[in-house]
Amino acid sequence: MNEIVAVDWGSSMLRAALLSEDGRVLEERSAQRGILSVPAGGFPEALQLTCGEWLQGDQRLCIISGMAGSRQGWREVPYCACPAGFPELTRQLAWIESPFSAARIAIVPGLSCEHHGVPDVMRGEEVQIFGAMSLRGGTDSGRFVLPGTHSKWVRVEQGRIMGFATFMTGELYALLRTYSILARTLPPDDGPLDADAFTRGVAQARSSGSLLRSAFSTRTLSLFQRQPPHVMPSYLSGLLIGEELRAQQFDATDGTITVVGSQQLTLRYELALLSLGLPARRVGAEATWRGLWLIARSLLGNHP
């Protein structure tokens, strides 16, 4: 039976899944072996330690996406240039060898695009997008959002990724929350989401026109006791996500926006989009496994 090993190798985490031939998750593992913690040359061993017994036999196929293909990763894999569909992506897989395993191991290239002379890049999100399209049949055109430390806004047309833009939303939230003057009036823990404070933040982001300005309102609303301290992390989260939405140009043809990621984040984006009158659909993190499985299946088809 042709089981498949799917690996999502990010900066801080390594996640792996053993998938059945028809794409079901048989077992999942995750380890604090993100690429930033792996020494040069240590990637085969890190994979072996995480899921070595899944990689036995020369018939086994292992597909890796994410930062493992970056300059600091297992091997630097050149970006695939947009517009790019699924065939371009699979044609540019980088095949690598592990001294610990006879398995066929490939790294998925990231994508690059360019706007007015400025490049943009992604590694891993492209797999999630193809996975999400497959999980949500009929969603092969429109806007996709992949929220996170560096959120990606992606334009898809007839199954091809036409271009995208990166927003440092999650990282700026963490910086402001941890190191800025705003930290002085915020409680130590974020606590549960307060939907009212969050949507007030989304609205404030739109009216103030820049995060540089809206951010300071987190301080003054606290100083003047206009909002209780425990809701202010939700307000700040609304400011950041609202700023990301403010910078998009939506028009009537956009239709429903597809938000792909963890439930905690996609629920916030859905709430923010709905507060602006924009419909959203959510796809969970299983899009990664689906995308990696699609790649593996296309290879098995080519090498029967």
Next chain:
Amino acid sequence: MNEIVAVDWGSSMLRAALLSEDGRVLEERSAQRGILSVPAGGFPEALQLTCGEWLQGDQRLCIISGMAGSRQGWREVPYCACPAGFPELTRQLAWIESPFSAARIAIVPGLSCEHHGVPDVMRGEEVQIFGAMSLRGGTDSGRFVLPGTHSKWVRVEQGRIMGFATFMTGELYALLRTYSILARTLPPDDGPLDADAFTRGVAQARSSGSLLRSAFSTRTLSLFQRQPPHVMPSYLSGLLIGEELRAQQFDATDGTITVVGSQQLTLRYELALLSLGLPARRVGAEATWRGLWLIARSLLGNHP
């Protein structure tokens, strides 16, 4: 002879000047005694240690502006609400006592304003604005910018401060430069300003529509070696200052914009404004002493 003691007491620095009756600076001192480093109750002593011998005699007048009037300062002085002219400001001075001195000591109130239910505040910049208007005769209406950790954009009409907005520009620059992923591809020192890279950053800020997006270009331009590393701090500075300018609504009636502050910062703002076709005039940090002197002189006039 009625010499005056002028004190600019910020979060990290205490600066003091002995001014002649006609406003000339006779002597200046600065000390690492910003309000954040002074223990509660320790303010009279901190002032005494810095310039105690200037404060001898009950005829001596000492005017203090800045964070000394904040909740963490010598005494919390209520904000003066905008619109506010020079008379409102001087009427709301807070008179305080020092056990070390018989001098008459006053703290200048900060200003507050409100936009759509969100308050904004300043402490110290109001003194600089009145000082700048006095130094630049005839500049009693228009836009004033006070760049810094928290930049202030101020609207003045016929000598009255009508309203203002705070931008966390300097603080966000420091956060991105020190703690974000961008720090990994930036050189350890900022180095001298590279005007081309700076104005490219200003232009990029305008076209990208949000700092959340433009910031990431600092990384990709480095990754793709489109700009040499040593100019990237200038580029990032251009992104931040350009974002602040992008968020302003300029119109034909704005005329020349007055930028008040240190030469290093005001030159950057002048360059950024000129690159957008907007004329600017610069006023140096001496605006603080001039503003404090104006306040003292108005009191001496009232108490001959």
